[in-house]
Amino acid sequence: MTLDVRLFPCLNDNYGLLVRDVGAGVVAAIDTPDAAVILDEVERSGWGRLDLILNTHWHPDHTQGNARLKAETGCEIVGPEEVRKAAPIDRVIAGGDTVMLGETVLEVTHAPGHTLGHVVYRSVADAQAFVGDVLFNLGCGRLFEGTPEQMHASLRTLAAWPDETVVWCAHEYTAANARFALTLDDRPEMAARAQAVFAMRARGEATVPTTIGAEKAFNPFLRAADAADFAARRAAKDVFAG
């Protein structure tokens, strides 16, 4: 039960993700921001196949490649019901379900807030999680559909995972998130973390993945005292221009 993960830029600030179960050689794409780029990455990886698409939520920057990838590879598309309003899907899953990627068991967790049907996928055995637009490095998704209370509860669920859990986020927003975090957190270790992020971005490096432990230590949304504090922080970030 080992997963290989390839992360690559798509669109303006999305990340594409290809995940391979090493034991069985089965390959999944987590979301489908750009079919052409994902097909190129399948080629570049040498993995030679795409068996599964795992959608996290319905937004077009996560589903718009579904139809073409299905047409070109015959892969199976799995995701929450809400994806149907944007893109084709073969099998609907919901929180509490599991999805097999070869020999790897992926647990499905409902994590509403960014959208109402948003799900995240996690291999407990590998301590790897694919969280779409719920949790970002030093940030979290905007509340397009859900309430602050829903998103706060979703983030609490993720924060309860083991600290070593590797978290694969769907966007590179970390520099802006770090600038916002600095407005709420004057600890020297926060400043050091932000400087490390800015240096990585200046070198053109991805700041994804992160870990649950790192996010619990620095993410201003996971550090919110309660749902009301979370709501205030999310509202402040929505209008933060820095």
Ligand code: ZN
């Ligand atoms: Zn989204």
Ligand code: FE
């Ligand atoms: Fe997105």
